[in-house]
Amino acid sequence: MSGDGATIILSFQPNHFKLFLSKKSSLLVINAKCINGAKNRIKSKNAALVHIRHPKDVLSKMASSLLLQSADSLQDMKKGCKVEADTTKKIVVRARANIERNRKGDRLIECIDVLCVQEDGDATYLPVDNDDEEYCEYITGKTYENPISLKVERSKIFAEWIIDTYGKELLCRGTGVLDVAGGNGETCRHLVAKGIPVTLLDPNPRCGSNPGFTIIPHPLNCDGSDLTSRNDNIGNIVRNCSFICGLHPDQATEPIVSLAERLNVKFAILPCCVMPSLFPHRVQRKHGDPVRSYSAFCQYLLDMAPEKEEFLVDHLPFVGRNKVIYRAPS
Numbered sequence: 001m002s003g004d005g006a007t008i009i010l011s012f013q014p015n016h017f018k019l020f021l022s023k024k025s026s027l028l029v030i031n032a033k034c035i036n037g038a039k040n041r042i043k044s045k046n047a048a049l050v051h052i053r054h055p056k057d058v059l060s061k062m063a064s065s066l067l068l069q070s071a072d073s074l075q076d077m078k079k080g081c082k083v084e085a086d087t088t089k090k091i092v093v094r095a096r097a098n099i100e101r102n103r104k105g106d107r108l109i110e111c112i113d114v115l116c117v118q119e120d121g122d123a124t125y126l127p128v129d130n131d132d133e134e135y136c137e138y139i140t141g142k143t144y145e146n147p148i149s150l151k152v153e154r155s156k157i158f159a160e161w162i163i164d165t166y167g168k169e170l171l172c173r174g175t176g177v178l179d180v181a182g183g184n185g186e187t188c189r190h191l192v193a194k195g196i197p198v199t200l201l202d203p204n205p206r207c208g209s210n211p212g213f214t215i216i217p218h219p220l221n222c223d224g225s226d227l228t229s230r231n232d233n234i235g236n237i238v239r240n241c242s243f244i245c246g247l248h249p250d251q252a253t254e255p256i257v258s259l260a261e262r263l264n265v266k267f268a269i270l271p272c273c274v275m276p277s278l279f280p281h282r283v284q285r286k287h288g289d290p291v292r293s294y295s296a297f298c299q300y301l302l303d304m305a306p307e308k309e310e311f312l313v314d315h316l317p318f319v320g321r322n323k324v325i326y327r328a329p330s
């Protein structure tokens with residue numbers, strides 16, 4: 001699986017927390033308020049759930065250091081109850097730059113390292129690793145710019161990622177790339193500019209009448225059989241495409257995977273809306289729960305990989321839903 005990508009350094013003031021201890025994987029979930037955020041990711045004063053995963057004993061020690069010192073709260077913490085934190089403490093963490101949200105809309109901060117737990121009144125957040133350049137910038141007050149682009153740049157970033165990942169030779173085969181749910185045609189335009197033949201398939205295309213690429217104003221449903229069985233140019237284009245992509249393709253997300261599997265071509269999608277009421281039949285393979293959240297939907301799509309194949313995941317550097325699920329280039 002390639003790149004979980006960029007990391008950011010953040011600090012939080014814990015409000016309360018819960019400790020989930022188990023032999024296999026222990027988890028500390030801290031309900032916290034952000035103190036120092038990161039541009040385009042999380043702002044100061046935003047609430048978040050900070051997830052810290054460590055071996056059992058390390059987590060117990062860490063949790064005790066955040067605890068209001070009373071015998072009762074120690075017992076409650078050991079029992080896995082919600083406990084109040086000592087709000088004079090601060091916690092500084094290195095976390096994944098890609099911040100997801102749970103069903104309730106809470107920001108989930110997935111920690112890679114806890115850099116320090118600090119007492120109120122300390123002069124500065126003391127780094128655990130003094131050689132860490134990013135951290136030194138952080139404590140010396142220089143602006144730390146995360147390598148994250150604005151959402152409007154997503155089509156360009158996606159098109160460049162497609163070319164880098166699959167190469168022009170593969171993309172130019174047959175009738176070229178099929179951009180499903182292409183909307184205003186931005187991704188198509190970037191691909192055409194690099195000399196790649198492209199067709200936009202969208203029931204509601206918004207790219208003008210002469211955009212420089214073919215438009216099929218139809219939806220993609222199920223596995224696209226209604227399109228591939230046609231005896232016309234539309235059927236020919238879809239049957240012979242080299243690659244299928246979809247940037248936030250809404251209802252077409254699952255059909256892209258089904259069509260790509262049936263045609264045996266590569267694909268790359270960035271899922272966005274889950275639409276559980278429109279697709280109530282979707283259940284998670286692992287435990288049969290309905291697919292309601294974004295992360296459950298991504299897992300559902302990953303589970304669609306045929307036997308002996310694994311779909312891959314990457315994250316693109318822009319704000320918003322930036323997780324790519326894709327078929328390995330070779």
Ligand SMILES: C[S@@+](CC[C@H](N)C(=O)[O-])C[C@H]1O[C@@H](n2cnc3c(N)ncnc32)[C@H](O)[C@@H]1O
Pocket residue numbers: 180181182183184201202203204205218219220221246247248249250251252272
């Ligand atoms: C959120 S927009 C994304 C547009 C574009 N890819 C972007 O990122 O700017 C979703 C697009 O999906 C299209 N769409 C919805 N259902 C579709 C389907 N079944 N097949 C193809 N496109 C569909 C809509 O018309 C709309 O243009």
